[in-house]
Amino acid sequence: MMQGAEFGWFSIVRLGLVQTALGAVVVLTTSVLNRLMVVEFALPATLSGLLVGLYYAMQMLRPRMGHGSDVCGRRTPWIVGGMATLCLGAILAAIATGMMDGPLVPALALGIPAFLLxxxxxxxxxxxxxxLLAARVVPARKAAAASIVWIMMIAGFVLTTAISGRVLDPYSPGRLLAVTACVAALAFALTLIAVFRLEGRALSAIAPRQQQDRAFRDAVAQVWTEPEARHFTLFVFVAMLAYSAQDLVLEPFAGSVFGMTLGQTTQLASIQHGGVLVGMVLFAVIGRLTQGRLSALRLWIQLGCVAAAGVLLLLGIVGMVATVVLLPPLYAALGLANGIFAAAAISAMMQLAARGNAGRDGVRMGMFGAAQAVAFGLGGLAGTILLDVGRLVAGGTLGGYATVFVVDAVLFLAAGVMAQRIGLVGDDGMDRLRAVAPATHGG
Known part of the structure; x- marks a missing residue:
């Protein structure tokens, strides 16, 4: 049930600006700082994986935060407070990373709480x-809205990596801190402008007495009994495990195997994110024609998963033949596949967040987000561990990267198989064919 005034396209774009700000700050911590640890400082990839894993482990709090915003009845304070915390953590993480060319103990003493923040x-x-987006956008617009918001987040990735890739060469700790601080300040200012008077008065999906009587763990248990929400949570875990296993190895791959500089690999990451952007634009255009039907979303998710698996296998082959000229088109193709898959999955997530017990949208979305975060943390860590183990077993760097790419491709294919059941799980927990619902019911 829609709560409050329906969001038009302008309001959707305003929320997209918040995602742009989030993407701009996050990409510095998960991409640029990771590259510095592995390549410039020659630290074990597992170390950067553990630090980024802490960042994802903290996202286990998503269901509780979603429940808190359900009870509060307002989402804006959580958006602004979260962005302030993110920006502070990113600045501290940049300082800690700059300290890693010296003694590790003080650097980690600062880096650990920074990544937690x-x-x-x-x-x-x-x-x-x-x-907020899922609650205030009509179902027929949700596919396009999801794409718009994530396109704007990827735009933050692309702009940040493209610009920082140029200004970070030659690297210095002071230069890294200056770039991070500027990005963080701009991101926070953009968030304040974007959400100003956007939400309006407090909107609560649960009556005050119910808010007081139902504990958080009861809310989570209630959502977990919903077969549809449970299956989608498990799908999100496997899909994001595949998505994230590549995350911490793509930039080091280009640097270690092909000898690219920090600026060059950061620009290569920009090409990949540009591919994601194109994939999401493509889905946004076609997604409007599907009216958000889950049957159509399933097909797009599967297409993206299969395409990503194929590109990852090709990357392993390119590493063996050392054909550097193929890296930009392959990174762009991987981004394209990831963009299609991610936009379709996020659109399905928005549809399913409101399907189930009333007043649990925040918990349901938080559960999906927590599954994503756990998968991202485990995937990033598993990718770096596979890289280090593969190096030892294969006796060379290339063998480690090839191992990561093959395992990741298998995970993407598994996620594609699981996607076939999205929206086909009935209330009794058994698979059943569901007639295509009208657009007003989210497909």
Whole structure:
């Protein structure tokens, strides 16, 4: 049930600006800082994986934060407070990374809480933003709205990596801190402008007495009994495990195997994110024609998963033949596949967040987000561990990267198989064919 005034396209774009800000800050911590640890400082990839894993582990708080915004009845304070926490954590993480060319103990003493702050900030801001979007956008617009918001987030990735890739060469700790601080300040200012008077008065899906009587763990248990929500949570976990296993190895791959500089690999990451942007634009255009039907979303998810698996296998082959000229088109193709898959999955997430017990949109979205976060943390860590183990077993760097790419391709294919059941799980927990619902019911 829609709560409050329906969001038009302008309001959707305003929320997209918040995602742009989130993406701009996050990409510095998960991409640029990771590259510095692995390549410039020659630290074990597992170390960066553990730090980024802390960032994702903190996102286990997403269901609780979603429940908190349900009870509060307002999402804006969670969006703004989360962004402030994220920006502070990113600045501290940049300082800690710059210290890693010296003694590790003080660098880690600062880096660990910094990455925890980044995770807490993303959890609060990102969850509240998605719940607000899902609650105030009509089902027929949700596919396009999801694409628009994520396109704007990827735009933040692209702009940040493209610009920072140029200004970070030659690297210095002071230069890294200056770039991070500027990005963080701009992101926070953009968020304040974007959400100003957007939400309006407090909107609560649960009556005050119910808010007081139902504990958080009861709300989570209630959502977990919903077969549709449970299956989609498991799908999100496997899909994001595949998505994230590549995340921490793509930039180091280009640097370690092909000898690219920090600026060059950051620009290569920009090409990949540009591919994601194109994939999401493509889905946004066609997604409007599907009216958000889950049957159509399933097909797009599967297409993206299969395409990503194929490109990852090709990357392993390119590494063996050392054909650097193929890297830009392959990174762009991987981004395209990831963009199609991600936009379709996010659109399905927005449809399913409101399907189930009333007043649990925030918990349901938080549960999906927590599954994503756990998968991202495990995937990033697993990718870096596979890289280090593969190096030892294969006796070379290339063998480690090839191992990661093959395992990741298998995970994408598994996610594609699971996607076939999205929207086909009945209330009794058994698979059943569901007639295509009208657009007003979210497909």
């Amino acid at each position: 980044v995770g807490a900030g993303v959890s609060a801001s990102g969850t509240a933003l998605l719940v």
